[in-house]
Amino acid sequence: MDFQLTESQRELIDATEKLCRQLLPLAKEAHEAETKGDFAPLQRLRRQMAEAGLLALNMPQEYGGVGLPLLETLLLIQTIQRVDSTLGGLAHRTSTGAIGAVLELGTDAQKSRFVSGVARGEIGVSIGITEPDAGSAATAMKTRARIEGDDVIINGQKIFISAAKGHHYTMLYCRFGNTGRASDIGAIMVPHDAPGFSCSGGTLNMAGERQYELYFDDCRVPKANILAESHAFAKLISVYNVERLGSISRMLGSAQAAFEFALQYVQERRQFGRELADFQGLQWMLADMKVKLEAAQMLTYRAASNTASGLPSPLETSVAKVYVAQAAKEICDDAIQLLGGYGYMAEYPVERLYREVRGGSIYGGTLQIHKNMIAGHLLGRKNSQWAPRSGESGE
Ligand SMILES: Cc1cc2nc3c(=O)[nH]c(=O)nc-3n(C[C@H](O)[C@H](O)[C@H](O)COP(=O)(O)OP(=O)(O)OC[C@H]3O[C@@H](n4cnc5c(N)ncnc54)[C@H](O)[C@@H]3O)c2cc1C
The missing domain is CATH 2.40.110.10 (Butyryl-CoA Dehydrogenase, subunit A, domain 2)
Structure with a gap:
């Protein structure tokens, strides 16, 4: 077990962050335009991300993808999301999104058409x-x-x-x-x-x-x-665990951004003639945020690393999902608190980051559904949630 990122993973993260910062103005324009029903800037952004090698991160090179293993893919989705959610969404959907099912279940012709189209930035x-x-x-x-x-x-x-x-x-x-x-x-x-x-x-x-x-x-x-x-539902759901890890990585990126912003802020903002960072109560909040972020990352990276023999383990995916979704909400909520009134205002990024991570407790299977799956695994039961049919006791 090696819990440290390698030199080449760090370089990949740094290079990706730089590329994303260059695309930031177009990403903001694409988001604004999208809310008004204009998708032209989004298509331009998709093409530019494809040219920069930021799409189809884990798709095979023979279909135009970058060909990264799942762990590196998730590290980059987290990095891209940390810079901007529109960029993060495109990176996720073209890598760990629905296209993964085409790769797992599709024919050669379907892969050439759909995976290559996604990798070239032509289709979503x-x-x-x-x-x-x-x-x-x-x-x-x-x-x-x-x-x-x-x-x-x-x-x-x-x-x-x-x-x-x-x-x-x-x-x-x-x-x-x-x-x-x-x-x-x-x-x-x-x-x-x-x-x-x-x-x-x-x-x-x-x-x-x-x-x-x-x-x-x-x-x-x-x-x-x-x-x-x-007869494909079980297989589709196994592939869907990759999608879950992709969206979990987006939550990590947003939570990391909120933590980093708050950490900087408390060292600049002064009250009572001192930095906010001088108050021990706030130092402990920062420490708690850091512990949650690290633990959330470790669970995600573990689920991604254990895929040598195929798709992620459903149990490890559900464990990561439940913890990360909860931790991301708490980290972003604490970031708002550390900024006080400014944290609640749209002028600062942390309220938006909270809103971004909140959906993670609902989509991709709610937290309750993932807890049902974890419990079923622990108890060695199928744990059916269906109401008994008439005539059945339900026991
Ligand atoms: C931001 C966002 C993006 C989404 N994107 C997509 C998408 O791209 N494609 C797609 O197909 N869907 C998407 N969804 C839908 C999402 O997958 C569903 O909202 C989710 O599966 C929950 O279903 P529901 O909303 O009908 O809630 P319900 O199933 O009605 O659940 C309501 C509440 O009851 C709880 N509950 C239900 N059953 C149980 C049980 N057996 N045990 C314990 N608690 C239970 C739930 O946890 C929840 O708290 C998205 C949702 C959101 C919010």
Whole structure:
């Protein structure tokens, strides 16, 4: 076990931070424009990030990716997010996002098309799992796909989908079979210009980003876009653990930024004729923040390191997720406190960082759902959450 970053990892982090700082003005412009429904600056940013080698970090080089192992990928997503959330979102979605499922489950032709397109900065892929009546109970999803000749016809609705507008495809989880079981669920790449597809204008979330509703009304997609046609739910969720680690790394980046800002601030701001940093009560807050940040990083890096034989361990991913999501909220909340009234104002970055990390307790499986999974593992039970069917005792 080696808990230190190597020299080359440190150099990679420094070089990435420099590149991101150069892209910062365009990232701010892209975020502003996106909130007004203009995605042109976002597309420019995507292309520039591709040229700078900041997209498709863990995708194989044969498909145009950077070819980094998962640990280095997460270190860079954290670094990129620490500089800016728009940059962090693009780095995550093109590396640890839905595109990972194409890499794991796709044919060579699908990988050449989608992974290479993402790596070149030409396309973005959102992920569509959640439905109005299927949130934590994701396998209750009703969106259906039926094969008709060379096409697939899709009907249904998804909700809360991140980065759907301004992206070009959704990796859609839907039912290919009629048994009503999780084994019916497969996945298909739906182009956003497919007939019968539409996307809402989006609902503004707490972090100032939009979550979209997707509608599939006899939506027709070529059969060649199917990634997995039933019996793939377990595999899809295993791949999804990579996505979880990517979004956990974004939380780490935001929490690190809040901690560093507060650390600097308490050494500049003076009250009672002294630096805030002179008050022991505040020193202990800083120490607690540092301990939480380090512990959160270690759990994330452990889950990323133990992937030599394939995908991350579900247990290690859930343990990291529960701790990081909680720690990130507390670190950002403490940063606000250390800045006092200024911390609460939009003029300073820490209130935004808090809003950025807050969603992490909800998306990618809520904290409660991850705790259910950890408990199930501890007790060696499947730990089904489903209500007993009529006639069953539930015991
Ligand atoms: C910022 C953000 C981005 C998102 N991005 C996407 C995306 O890109 N794609 C996508 O498909 N979805 C996305 N989602 C949706 C997200 O995955 C769901 O919101 C999440 O799975 C919870 O589902 P729900 O909102 O329906 O809550 P519910 O399932 O209704 O849960 C409500 C509350 O009940 C608790 N609860 C439910 N069941 C149990 C149980 N068995 N035991 C204990 N507690 C329980 C939950 O923890 C929660 O606190 C996003 C959500 C957010 C907030």
